[in-house]
Amino acid sequence: MSTAARVFATARALADRFAALSGWRRRLTLVGLGAFGALALPPVSLLPVLLLSLPALVWLFDAAATRRAAFGVGWWWGWGWFIVGLYWVSYALLTDPAKFGWMIPFAVFGLSGLLAVFLGLATLTARLVGARGTGRIAVLAAAWTVAEWLRSWALTGFPWNSLGSVWDVSLPVLQFGALAGLWGLSLLTALAAMAPALLADSPSPRRAVLIGLLTIGLPLAAWGGGSWRLALVPPAETGLTLRVVQPHIPQGTKWLEERRESHLFDAVTLSRGTSLDTVAAVIWPEAAAPFFLNLDDQHRAYAALAAPPSGLLLTGALRITPRGENPFRLWNSLYAIAPGGATVAVFDKAHLVPFGEYVPLRQLLPITKITNGSTDFTPGPGPRTLTLPGLPPVAPLVCYEAIFPGQVVGHDQPRPDWILNITDDGWFGLSAGPYQHLAAARLRAVEEGLPLVRAANTGISAVFDPLGREVARLGLGERGSFDAVLPRPLAVTPYGRFGDSLPLALALACFAVGLACGKKRP
Structure with a gap:
């Protein structure tokens, strides 16, 4: 027996073993x-x-005998994927375990089960359209991609850990995101990784070639094209120096009344560690100034000591309605503060974290949000381009707003020259969460062709150029600051111009090809 024949026979034996599973063994295997x-x-x-x-x-x-079983294939697999991928959500609840510890099973297993519904719908769709033969790979990959896209906006959206995000490990392949975004990378990944399943079908030279083209050829083509792009576009700088501060404030002490003054003092001290004369802006993380700076002139003036003489302090801080105004509202904001304490601009976070910054269905759920206070945050107006004195126009993203593809530049807004992401990943400790968050933010830079500056309370703070190349970084759990020259933006990318329409068109084309192939003899 030839080597190729043995490979096909081994795959067939594995497929038969999986197909023989039933009941809890089948479900546990999928998880x-x-x-x-x-x-x-x-x-x-x-x-x-x-x-x-x-x-x-x-x-x-293939072995699913019913529609329910077909849905279960995606759901049980997705449940395992999200449990391991999102285990770190529990860290936020451990900041006050007596109050929120009971929510951990719901946050990890319940959230994972909800997100897994989208993958269950993908496998169910493939079953409903009769995907079979070689074409079932294309149909499954396309349905999977569309399901992930749906997950990015349904119920306010949560596109964390989509399949395409695995390519953060390969900067050349990541360049495909400039053409087709995260969803294009998900489609490529699903096609390449599902293709070896065809080894269990009847062996043939054509099938072996197809498997090779999908599993090796697709990623290799993306890698080659990305490597060419990286070589073709050398790094370029604006000449503007930015100072990024990572204060590393423990989440458990951040809002203690007796510690807030010292936290602000530490942030100012870190900012002024070396001369600010050549710095255009100092950047602090999300909620780095633990005061309501729109009403607190004294602390805003003190924070302004961190602003360069001819520049700005860009910091996260909360904002509330002025005293006496109704209704009382609260925003998670980015402030641009000039020397002396004048507020130049404010941006309010639009994508709020469910249960973290507001409680969905509050009238029905007798629980409080995880962040301090009982008042839900109010969402801002959405993506905006801020024009600030002495700086190129910028697109601010507060915290997990950076995980949403295609929502960096507002439809009615001018194109910015850079992206600023401020966040407080201190909620998630020394876990996988901050690394995954950083990977998502980096991909936004590649998708849009814009440099990204990221300031995180406990890390990971970093600067990336518009191709995702790292310029500077301060690691997870470190305290300090760094200076980096802001890279230049590129011309608008295909994904930046057309958004999700390109990857969705690729997915629909893949779906149609899969159906056409499925009508042929397997």
Whole structure:
């Protein structure tokens, strides 16, 4: 027996073993496969695990006898994927375990179950359209991609750990995001990783070639094109120096009344560690100034001591309605503060974190939000381009607003020259969460062709050029600051111009090809 024949025979035997599973063994296997596949996510980034995890999902899909079973294939696999990928959500609840510890099972297992519904809908769709034969790979990959896109906006959206995010480990492949964004990378990944399932079909030279083209050829083509792009576009700088401050304030002490003054003092001290004469702006993380700066002239003036003589302090801080005004409202904001304490501009966060910054269905759910206080935050107006004195126009993103593809530049806004992401990943400790958050923000830079500056309370703070190349970084759990020259932006990318329409068109074309192939003899 030839080597190729042995490979096909081994794959067939594996597929038969998976197909023979039933009941709890089948469900537990799917959960385990999804959890194993999640090792491909940052910071572990073991991409080869997908070459077992996703082909096995296809084989279990093939064996699904009913529509319910077909839905279950995606749901159980997705449940395992999200449990391992989002375990770090529990860290935020441990900041006050007596008050929020009981929510951990709901936050990890319940949220994972909700997100897994979208993958269940993908496998159910493939079953409903009769995906079979070689074409079922294309149909499944396309349905998977569209399901992930739906997850980015349904119920306010949560596109964390989409399949395409595994490519943060490869900057050349990540360049494909400039053309087709995160969803294009998800489609590429699903096609490449599911294709080995075809080894369990009847062996043929044409099938072997197709598997090779999908599993090796697609990523290799993306890598080659990305490498060419990286070589073609050398790094370029604006000449403006920015100072990024990472104060590393423990989440448990951040809002203690007796510690707030010292936190502000520390941030100012870190900012003024060396001369500010050549710095255009000092950047602090989300809520780095633990006071309501719009009403607190004294502390705003003190924070302004961190502003360069001819520049600005860009800091996160909360904002409330002026005294006596109704209704009382609260915003999570970015302030631009000039020397002396004058507020030049304010941006309010639009994408709020459910249960973190507001409680959905508050009238029905007798719980409080995780952040301090009982008042829900009010969402801002959405993506904006801020024009600030002495700086190029900027697109601010507060915290997890950076995980949303295509929502960096407002539709009615001028194109910015850079992206500023301020965040407080201190909620998630020394876990995978901050690494995954950083990877998402970096991909926004590649998608839009804009440099990204990121200031995080406990890390990871970094600066990336518009191709995602790292300029500077301060690691997770470190305290300090760094200076970096702001890179120049590129011309608008295809994804920046057309948004999700390009990857969705690719997914629909893939879906149509898969259906057409499925009508042929398997």
